[in-house]
Amino acid sequence: MSITVGRLELAQPLLNGSGTWDAEQAHRIFGDANPGLAGFVTKTITPEPRAGNPAPRIAPSRQGLLNSIGLPGPGREAFLATLLPRLRTIVDGPIICSVGGFSLADYVDTVAALDSDPACAAIELNVSCPNVESGCASIGGDAGETERLTHAARQVTAKPLFVKLSASVADIATIAKAAEAGGADALVCVNTIKATAVDRRTGKSWFGGGGGGLSGAAIKPVALHAVVACREATTLDIIGLGGVESADDVRDLMAAGACAVALGTALFRNPALAHTISADLAS
Amino acid sequence: MSGVVEHATRLGPHLARVVAVEPLGGLALVRIEPDPRTELGAPGQFHMLSNPTGRDYLSRPVGLIQLDDGVGFVVDQESAASDMAGPEITVLGPLGRGFDLSETSAETTLLVAAGFGLTVMARIGRLHTRIRLIAGLRQADHLPLLEQVTGVTIDAPRIAPDLVTDPLSEALASGQYRQVLAAGPTGLGAAVARICADHGVASQIALEAPMACGFGACNGCAVQLDGTWKRCCIDGPVVDGARLLA
Numbered sequence: 001m002s003i004t005v006g007r008l009e010l011a012q013p014l015l016n017g018s019g020t021w022d023a024e025q026a027h028r029i030f031g032d033a034n035p036g037l038a039g040f041v042t043k044t045i046t047p048e049p050r051a052g053n054p055a056p057r058i059a060p061s062r063q064g065l066l067n068s069i070g071l072p073g074p075g076r077e078a079f080l081a082t083l084l085p086r087l088r089t090i091v092d093g094p095i096i097c098s099v100g101g102f103s104l105a106d107y108v109d110t111v112a113a114l115d116s117d118p119a120c121a122a123i124e125l126n127v128s129c130p131n132v133e134s135g136c137a138s139i140g141g142d143a144g145e146t147e148r149l150t151h152a153a154r155q156v157t158a159k160p161l162f163v164k165l166s167a168s169v170a171d172i173a174t175i176a177k178a179a180e181a182g183g184a185d186a187l188v189c190v191n192t193i194k195a196t197a198v199d200r201r202t203g204k205s206w207f208g209g210g211g212g213g214l215s216g217a218a219i220k221p222v223a224l225h226a227v228v229a230c231r232e233a234t235t236l237d238i239i240g241l242g243g244v245e246s247a248d249d250v251r252d253l254m255a256a257g258a259c260a261v262a263l264g265t266a267l268f269r270n271p272a273l274a275h276t277i278s279a280d281l282a283s
Numbered sequence: 284m285s286g287v288v289e290h291a292t293r294l295g296p297h298l299a300r301v302v303a304v305e306p307l308g309g310l311a312l313v314r315i316e317p318d319p320r321t322e323l324g325a326p327g328q329f330h331m332l333s334n335p336t337g338r339d340y341l342s343r344p345v346g347l348i349q350l351d352d353g354v355g356f357v358v359d360q361e362s363a364a365s366d367m368a369g370p371e372i373t374v375l376g377p378l379g380r381g382f383d384l385s386e387t388s389a390e391t392t393l394l395v396a397a398g399f400g401l402t403v404m405a406r407i408g409r410l411h412t413r414i415r416l417i418a419g420l421r422q423a424d425h426l427p428l429l430e431q432v433t434g435v436t437i438d439a440p441r442i443a444p445d446l447v448t449d450p451l452s453e454a455l456a457s458g459q460y461r462q463v464l465a466a467g468p469t470g471l472g473a474a475v476a477r478i479c480a481d482h483g484v485a486s487q488i489a490l491e492a493p494m495a496c497g498f499g500a501c502n503g504c505a506v507q508l509d510g511t512w513k514r515c516c517i518d519g520p521v522v523d524g525a526r527l528l529a
Contacts (some may be wrong), residue, residue, distance in 0.1 A: 025499030025517060029378070030294040043502075051512045058495050058503030060341050065495055069502045072512065208505075216340060268496035269333055269342050271375070272295025 001281075005237045005260045006186025008094060008122045008160040010038040013254070014274045017188075017241045017264035018098035018124060018164065019043050019069065020215075024083070026271065027090045036274025039093035041262065042079075044100040044126045045110055049075035053209025059197040064216035064243075065265050066197050068207035071100060076110050084119050094121030096162070099153075103133045108152050115157035122160035125153060125184075128191050140166045140191075143178035150182025162239065164188035167219075167226050173233035186237040188262070189226040193219050216265040217243045224256050231257030245273070247280035292498075293320060296375035298335060302353070304363050309424035311363035312431070314355045315372060321354055323347055324377025326384065326406035327466070327489045327521040331375040331497040332356065332367070339366035342375065344494045344516075346402045348431060349409055357402050357428060378497045379520045382407065382464055382487055389413040391461040393454055394435060395447050395475055398425075400466030401432050403489050407464065408434030417454070419447040419467065448474050455482040462486065463524075469506075476524030486524030490515050 001012050016034070018041045027033035034040045052072025059066040074083060087095055097120045101107045107125065114120040127140030127149060139145040140163075150163055163179035165172055167190040176187055192213025197206040205211060223242025230238055240258030244250060245266040253261050266273050300316040315321065331342035345356045358367055382403075386392075389411065396404045397419030404416055416435040420426060420442050429437060441447050447467075454460060455478065465475040466489035479486035492515035495501040504515035508526045513519075518526075 019502070020500060022499040029292050029498050032294055035294055052502060052505060054512065055505040055507075056493065057505050058341075058493055058501065060339075063340055065341060065501075067495075067501070067503060072502055265495070268501050269331075269373070270296055271496075271498060271500070275295070 003259055005239060006122070006160045006162055006184070008096070008186075010260060011093060012038045012278065013250070013260040014038055014278060015096070015239065015260060015262040016041050016267060017262040018126065020264040020267055023087055023091050030271060033087070033090040034092055035272055036278055037093070037263075038260075039096060039121070040087065040091045041096045041124060042087070042098050043073055044071050044098040045076055045079045046071055046073055046100050047076050047106045047110065049073065049078065053207065055208050057207060057209070059206060061195070061197075061214060061216070061218065064214050064218035065268070066195055066212050066214055067192070068196075068205070068209045068212040070209045076113065080113055080117060084117060088119040095119060096122045096124050098124045098126050098164070100126040100129045102129060103131055104149055104152050107149055108156055111153045112156040115159055120159065122162060123153070123157060124162040124164055124188060125149065126164050126191070128164070128166045138166065140175060141169050143174050146175050147178035147182040150179050150184050154183030160185045162186045162188050164191055165226065165230070166191045167222050168194040172226050173229045176230040176233050176236070180234040180236050184236060186239060187230050187234070188239045188241055189230055189258070190219070190223050190242050193222055215242070217245060219243050220249060220252075224252060227253055227256040227258050247277050250277060250281060292376060292378060296331070296333070296373045297321075298371045299374045301370055301372055306360070307357060307431070308427035309360060309422060310357050310428055311360045312355055312357055313363060313367065313372070314350065314353055315374075317353045321347070321374055322377055323349060323354065323406070325381030326410065327381035327403055328377040328379050329497065329520060330377060331494070333373045334367055334369055335371050335373045336369060341495050342373070342497065344497055346399065346406070347376075348402050348405045357399060357431065375497065379516050380518070382489070382521050384410065386462060387411050387414070387464070389415070391459070393417070393451070393460045393463045395451055395463055395465040395467070395471075397421075397447055397467035397471050400468070400471070400489060400491070401428055403466040404435060405432045408432055415454070417441070417447045417450050419443070419445075419471070447471065448478060451475060452478055455479065455484055460484055465489065465524075467491070472524070473527045476527040479524055480528055487521055488524045488527065490520045490522060492520075
């Protein structure tokens, strides 16, 4: 069942969500970099290497997972020089590179570098990062910031450009329209929902890095709402993401308006889940 | 540490039948049906277990142990009666890096373990007999856990607040031991590594950390290694103790 999402061709509609799969480790451990997935969405690439947040980073929640990971990664230079070429040799299907940063220039520099690398098939903007130059706490929480960032990225790449939205906003449709106005090819709905676990002794976030986000089955209804809202507000293709655990979850998101669906937290329990869902969808 | 052991891992979990849940003092021993898919791997490697009903939303890392008549694992009684209860358990593994036992001998190797770390030593005791084990327990009703640690020579166990580090220092001062293999809660690893370094003795430490996946995807199991944050499931759980001190 070949599909096209935001000008990117996929052999079938299942992907991973950024930050929920490590293709290099999966290849080493299981002998398959992206089992049952049409391609691979990388972890968010930041300009500089990042160690990620101090422990603790995860906590269970009812029908969900709380996390505060902090975007660990090798940084742009090492990603382009080492990891991306390696991924190209082991991933079956297109590689979608997730890009993050802390200023417009951060994003633009990474997008421009990826544009000239044939191993990168498409680019996903993780707009849930702050813009420290403007003082905006989350680019994706502000329509103007989202449009400016998407437009700036659009100027330096002809590759399919996706914008991954947060549902922790007052009106996701407004943000979706801004991404469309900025030149996005597709939307990814949705990132984790702002959430946390509390240290009872201090009243502060239990996570070493503070903050936190909720993923897993608990957020599927939020994802459905976001997909419907974005479908009604824009003409963009949508990748649905949030709480997908079964073929019926995929059907629900596609009925809501998604043309492709990403798996996330459920992969942690079952790294072969995409195979199971594909078989169920085929039957 | 170059000789760490890894095994190829089957993609995807499989269902294992639970044949018995037996009280083990304040803990519980869960026996699962022998199955060629349930490969134990090397001592120190772990498996991600979860309830197929989804009652426990996240899998948990557990060290499987070899029993005389099969395979099993130890959990707290509350988990055995709730999250992990049921006729089947979902098993993914073996995962992570295990102990390098190439230099192991009863004459020169000392084992140190506390809590669930003792189940790791149960594996080593079946491969290398008569090694001395310094054991620590959080509470006295966990003492029956030691019944599962066969093949080793166990010192009188230390029950909290007594620490395993006191007899460890005394043992290393004798000059007999060339390496220490340790497993236990977070604080134990760093303390053992420090004492070993002070005595010029090599150490391998099996770390514990909360995990959601066990295969490098979730980045949740951050542990401090080499002065930065690394994934326990990928870099460990067994690491050279010197890496905890960098």
